[in-house]
Amino acid sequence: MRTGKPFRSTRAVGAAALALCAALAPAVTVAPAPAQAADTVRSYQWYLDYLKIPAAHKITKGAGVKVAVVDGGVDANNPDLRGQVLPGHGTNAAAAPDGRRDDDKEKGHGTKMAGIVAGRGGGDMHALGIAPAAKIIPVSMGATSSTDDVVLGVRWAADNGADVINLSLATAQAVAPPELVDAVNYALSKDAVVVASAGNMEQGDRQVISPANIPGVVAVTGFDKQGRFFAGSVQGPEAVIASPMESIIGPVPKGVSPNGYTLASGTSSAAAIISGVVALIRSEYPKLDAANVVNRLVKTARDAGPSGRDPQFGFGTVDLMAALTRSVPPVTANPLTEGAAAGPTRPGGAARPGDDDGPAVEFGVTNKAGAIAQVVLCLGVPIIALVVLLVVLRRRKRRAPPAGGPYPGAPGTPPPGWPATQPTPAGYGPPQHPGASGPPPQHPGAYGPPPQHPAGYGPPPGQPGPGYPPSSYPAQGYPPAPTAPVPPPGASGWPGPGQAAPPPDPHQQQQ
Template sequence: MRVNAAALRPVTASLLAGLLVLGAAQPAAAAPRRAEQWYLDELRIAQAHKLSTGQGVIVAVVDSGVDANHPDLKGQVLAGGRSDGGSGDGRADAQGHGTHMAGIIAATNASPDGVDGIAPGAKILPIRLDASADDAPYDEVTVSRGIRMAVDGGAKVINVSLGKPSAVTPEEVSAIQYALERDVVVVVAAGNTAKGSVKVEAPASVPGVIAVTGTTRGGSFWSGSVQGPEAVVAAPGDDIYNAGRNKGYGWGDGTSDSTAIVSGVAALIRSKYPNLDAANVINRIIRTARDAGPAGRDPQYGFGLIDPVTALSANVPPVSANPLLDPAAAANPAPTRTADAAEEFDVTQHGDRGGPTDQQVMVVVIGIAVVLVLLLGLAVFLIWNRRRYRREAALAADLPDDLLDQVATDGYAPPGAGYAPPPGYPAPPGYAPPSGYAPPSGYAPPSGYAPQPPGYGPPGGGPSAPPGRDNRS
């Protein structure tokens, strides 16, 4: 089959235009490292962000400092302080540990290779400890002072992603009480076995704080996490990708990362329910956790796996005191919603009307644009093809003028003089032989033929006409 290349040009142009529209309207590709943040999907953080982003909440990070110039933390880091008495305000981090925690909590995914935080609307208050070395020893004095500085700096959530295997000191207990009495939620890492710990470390073992253990993908208990009766909730702590030192990114393994995730969830709750005090924020977290391991509170998961969406949406009865300080309530608080009920969460009942995501809307818009472009291209092609056909037909009918002039508009004229019809054709009306016409030479009439004389009639004895009938023609 022969293809008319010229006829295909409009269709090709239409398809190309459609592809160009598709390429131009398509949203920017997701950050290459977003897939590394598996825990965001497991915790349904995108759904949680329909309810809260942590807007208006200050989260203190008592750690090695926070790099305020990290591309995913710019504008998120407030001027904090240094509890070791050194100069500066906490917005620098030679070690990278504090920056990693801050990224897990409040990263904004602002750079091309950016990452997302649990509460990107929250602000970070960095309280820097003596972290001049990569692995500075834990100092309960500077940590306790840092907790007090965080409270005085306006933090509503304090993240302490560090600890020590020794016993709790009076300074630590006093600092925790100082925070709890001033309506602050304190979240502390339970500890890692890699550092030689075999039980929940201090200050996570101080009553009233949320002591966090670690889990892996799928919610299994992480083997690198310590366990103990002080455990309150569990959160992802294995292969946690987020911000790091030198404005870069990296993975973290440990209950430090788990703690930062829970601190982010606490910020989401405090933003969603600004009238809740710290006791009820803690109560909401433990009552909506997904029970795992043995029924009720256990040494590995505590009250269960952290569940941000349910914590933001469930109807939780209020409490008058911190449930972690009430032995009866802390032993086994009645869950408000089961794990199956949490799956039935309807976002339309909680401020955001649900509906399609921005990406879904963009896909629909792209599809409509492509269809319109293709229809427009088809219409242009049909119009162009019709005009081409008419031009070709006109060219095919373009006869010479001298031939067109010979065609009579009202019929043909009679034949001229000397015309004789072909043999077997009758003579045209009014035709007479030319004057002087004679039969051709050698012509003889047929045998028995005789010309009829004038007055010729039928031979005698022939049949006569019927009576009353005239034989005249």
């Protein structure tokens, strides 16, 4: 989330992108092949396997830990968060007084962050959080907010028992204002671990942003599904740890997404994952103070990039199982504050505003029993060109005859749906047996590729592949009447009797 005026949100879905998604969804819905389809919510949570969450949950699920989500509020009635959200606080008159309503009607950012941290799961069709036994303290700043709201939110969370404070937000100011630095230091003095998103390149960030660059804050960058540094994440000397950030799914209010979920790539989600990891550490080691929790997190990180701490991965990529099981010597001070300087400045005063963590993606699951999942990608101008192409192809498909199969009807008569006065081309007899040459090719411009199976190119529903008789003939009127008569055999570009048909239309090949 990037808060209103001096702040800007690292929200997962921008309003303009969502509008584009809504407009283009019917044309650009992608249905993976059934054999490879990721058709449940859980199957999109690739980071659970990366973090070895099933093994970690045999050790702890985060019971006894409270995570404050300072954001736009949290929908306490979301199916993935019922029973997870405690009474919280609103920092201004426009926010929900107890924080248990998502005031961000366009993006549902706070609900998604809370779901990533502590979604209760409940089957493959629900999102499982990193720490499903932890509780969420929602601190709502409303749909838009100011520096004062963040300051009030951090201080309120620290005063009301937050063990972890998640700040998936960013300032547009070059340097964190003194009052925000003071609020963070106050939270650290109250034994809270403060986690913040480092920033996103798409939003104009070029260095680690505030409040992530405040000494003592766990500044989170990101990596992709292969463990490589994610190009959309910022980097800088303040980076502390890297977390999964590519295509992170999370629950949102139904008003944001009809199916209640969105996908996005950004450090907002990466920070929420680390907040969940910290909750698990605090649950497993309840006697550790915040300094030693942070120390355990960074000392067990898996070194990546240049040896030692580096601007991309910080101390390394998060290693949850090591953080929960490895022996780590205690420290007397937070390793992120020892010898730390004030956050860096950034030229240009304010960062360019932005509204999302990456390309807006609407996730959809259409069948709880294992239907093909659909993903709508809004990727800007390139996708518009694809939409135009798909629309043209779809219109052509509606007029297409079956591919390679015999025409229904009695031998020597036109197929159903053709005009009764249309003469049968000389030289053509009854339908061909499997493997023989098919009927004459389509008249140029009259027909397009055959109607396609929903999963991609293939035979029409209910029929086997080309060259075999259909199990049941299509209804009268299929295929539709041609717009031009078929030329006689042997005409230019057309095979005569006994000649093989031309190669199949490339549009009919598997994509």
